[in-house]
Amino acid sequence: MYSNAALGLIFVIAGTSKIESLVERTMTIPAIDRENLLVRWLTEVLFLYDAEKFLTAAIEFEVLNDTLLKAKILGEPFNARKHKLRLDIKAITYHQLKIEEHSGIWTARVFVDI
Amino acid sequence: MILKKLDDYRFVIPKSFQEGMKVEGLIYANDELIIAIEKDQTLTQVANVATLPGLVGRSLAMPDAHQGYGFAIGGVAASDIEKGVVSAGGVGFDINCGVRLLASNILLDEAKPKLDALLNKLFRDIPCGTGKSGIIDLSFEQLDEVLKKGASWAVENGYGTLSDLDHIEECGTLVSADPKEVSHRAKQRGRDQLGTLGSGNHFVEVQYVKEIFDEETAKVFGLHLDQIVVMIHSGSRGLGHQVCTDYLEEMQEAMLKYGIKVVDRQLACVPIKSQEGQRYLKAMAAAANFAFANRQMMSHWTRQAFKSILKSSELRLVYDVAHNIAKEETHSVGGRVLVHRKGATRAFPKHRPEIPKDYFNVGQPVLIPGSMGTYSYVLVGTERAMAETFGSTCHGAGRAMSRHAAKRNASAEELIHQLKEKGIHVRGASKSGLTEEKPEAYKDVSAVVDVVHNAGIARKVAKMIPIGVIKG
Numbered sequence: 001m002y003s004n005a006a007l008g009l010i011f012v013i014a015g016t017s018k019i020e021s022l023v024e025r026t027m028t029i030p031a032i033d034r035e036n037l038l039v040r041w042l043t044e045v046l047f048l049y050d051a052e053k054f055l056t057a058a059i060e061f062e063v064l065n066d067t068l069l070k071a072k073i074l075g076e077p078f079n080a081r082k083h084k085l086r087l088d089i090k091a092i093t094y095h096q097l098k099i100e101e102h103s104g105i106w107t108a109r110v111f112v113d114i
Numbered sequence: 115m116i117l118k119k120l121d122d123y124r125f126v127i128p129k130s131f132q133e134g135m136k137v138e139g140l141i142y143a144n145d146e147l148i149i150a151i152e153k154d155q156t157l158t159q160v161a162n163v164a165t166l167p168g169l170v171g172r173s174l175a176m177p178d179a180h181q182g183y184g185f186a187i188g189g190v191a192a193s194d195i196e197k198g199v200v201s202a203g204g205v206g207f208d209i210n211c212g213v214r215l216l217a218s219n220i221l222l223d224e225a226k227p228k229l230d231a232l233l234n235k236l237f238r239d240i241p242c243g244t245g246k247s248g249i250i251d252l253s254f255e256q257l258d259e260v261l262k263k264g265a266s267w268a269v270e271n272g273y274g275t276l277s278d279l280d281h282i283e284e285c286g287t288l289v290s291a292d293p294k295e296v297s298h299r300a301k302q303r304g305r306d307q308l309g310t311l312g313s314g315n316h317f318v319e320v321q322y323v324k325e326i327f328d329e330e331t332a333k334v335f336g337l338h339l340d341q342i343v344v345m346i347h348s349g350s351r352g353l354g355h356q357v358c359t360d361y362l363e364e365m366q367e368a369m370l371k372y373g374i375k376v377v378d379r380q381l382a383c384v385p386i387k388s389q390e391g392q393r394y395l396k397a398m399a400a401a402a403n404f405a406f407a408n409r410q411m412m413s414h415w416t417r418q419a420f421k422s423i424l425k426s427s428e429l430r431l432v433y434d435v436a437h438n439i440a441k442e443e444t445h446s447v448g449g450r451v452l453v454h455r456k457g458a459t460r461a462f463p464k465h466r467p468e469i470p471k472d473y474f475n476v477g478q479p480v481l482i483p484g485s486m487g488t489y490s491y492v493l494v495g496t497e498r499a500m501a502e503t504f505g506s507t508c509h510g511a512g513r514a515m516s517r518h519a520a521k522r523n524a525s526a527e528e529l530i531h532q533l534k535e536k537g538i539h540v541r542g543a544s545k546s547g548l549t550e551e552k553p554e555a556y557k558d559v560s561a562v563v564d565v566v567h568n569a570g571i572a573r574k575v576a577k578m579i580p581i582g583v584i585k586g
Contacts, residue, residue, distance in 0.1 A: 032366070036363075036366065040363065047303065050356075051302035051303040078245070085245040086544075086546065087244060087313070087546075088312065088314065090207040091355045091356075094183075094362075094378070095183040095378075095380055113207045114314060114517065
């Protein structure tokens with residue numbers, strides 16, 4: 001769910017652009033609870049794009065529980081010849097944030113400010 | 115109906131509306147606008163704000179109010195400076211998103227033949243659109259100077275003149291700003307975005323003055339019929355967004371320490387006098403300064419375009435106002451308070467020391483941008499706003515349709531054609547961005563402005579119509 005949320009965010013920003021796993025980043029995020037972790041995680045993925053123009057393609061988690069996330073992030077720098085940006089996202093919000101589990105399948109709803 | 119109608123333009127949300135409300139809510143609207151406001155979560159959000167500790171007066175919403183994140187957009191809330199709280203969400207992600215108006219000495223008929231050339235130049239010279247970087251390369255040290263000095267930094271570096279500063283809220287510099295309280299991450303996001311318009315609802319519009327409601331005040335503001343003016347709407351870009359994000363996180367953790375519980379996490383807040391509260395206010399002021407500098411730089415390029423295409427260098431700054439900000443002010447209700455304006459405009463009346471000396475005898479200009487195909491307004495602040503709304507009024511038309519709904523069944527080409535038929539020429543960086551901002555996506559700005567005028571919390575001075583729009 002955390003992985004798909006991040007890829008969904010990048011999809012909103014950069015559409016169906018083909019993003020390759022050319023560069024590797026690592027990330028450690030502590031949090032106070034599950035919702036906080038999801039917002040902080042997506043905020044990091046957004047930051048990588050907005051500050052460093054790094055587009056996320058794939059994620060490998062080393063640690064993932066309700067209050068800690070350690071991950072390896074694969075992706076590539078934004079390339080105007082290859083990628084087409086669709087939308088600027090200002091921030092990830094807690095507005096009506098919902099994380100649910102049904103029969104072992106986790107779903108999350110996150111509103112972003114655009 | 116849960117709301118108590120006080121008169122034709124005021125609706126009270128009683129404390130019984132929701133558990134924990136410490137003060138009442140008050141919505142400014144007419145019978146039609148209140149129906150639109152009731153459709154989304156605005157009332158609940160105004161009531162949620164009323165549960166915050168140390169709130170004074172009422173939790174307010176302007177007629178352009180619509181659902182936001184935590185706080186409604188179009189909301190005003192004042193906290194007691196000693197016992198109250200500051201909330202990063204009460205200012206919002208786009209800190210000091212605001213509007214400025216520049217007035218030319220050119221008449222509509224003189225500008226019309228050269229409009230396309232003017233728009234092309236503006237579109238080329240003002241960086242806009244998704245992911246667009248600015249044209250200046252700032253070091254982190256230089257960025258700190260921008261954060262400290264705001265519009266003054268821009269003027270010192272050749273973007274505009276000293277006289278511009280007199281016509282900006284706070285003279286374009288919040289002196290409480292401290293760049294040290296802005297995270298390195300926020301600076302990384304904002305460093306290459308200074309002097310960029312951004313996307314979404316941000317714009318540069320070439321307009322003309324269509325109607326004057328108050329001759330005397332319009333004259334003092336330097337406005338007259340058929341005059342070409344330019345309106346610039348932009349904010350603090352990624353830097354401001356990250357400052358809000360950072361402090362929302364910090365406030366969430368700090369709330370545990372201060373024993374504060376909120377009904378919506380997006381309302382995270384801390385005591386104003388706390389270390390976290392003071393740090394946020396210094397960082398917010400720095401982000402606000404970034405936005406003042408940003409609009410100042412875009413004004414400079416606009417002036418250059420006017421000089422090059424219309425052979426006119428006069429483009430006088432009428433005023434620049436913040437729409438998203440928190441400020442310490444003194445009011446008859448509550449005394450010394452921190453006023454959160456989220457999608458609301460300061461509207462101070464005449465004889466207030468905070469307003470420019472040129473406008474001292476008439477009041478502060480209030481700039482209200484409409485949607486793409488409709489009007490924009492210049493209003494002036496009133497005594498009644500001081501008494502009722504902590505010197506605040508509306509900020510625009512307010513969304514009536516989500517961006518997603520606006521895009522459905524909408525073609526950018528058709529929209530551009532329709533606007534052209536109405537005499538409005540558009541240059542947009544993104545087609546989907548354009549359709550999100552189509553006129554029908556917004557409430558009727560004239561209805562919104564009529565409510566604040568009739569309620570007495572601002573007074574109409576002039577109405578403008580766009581003839582050219584640059585969209586991010």
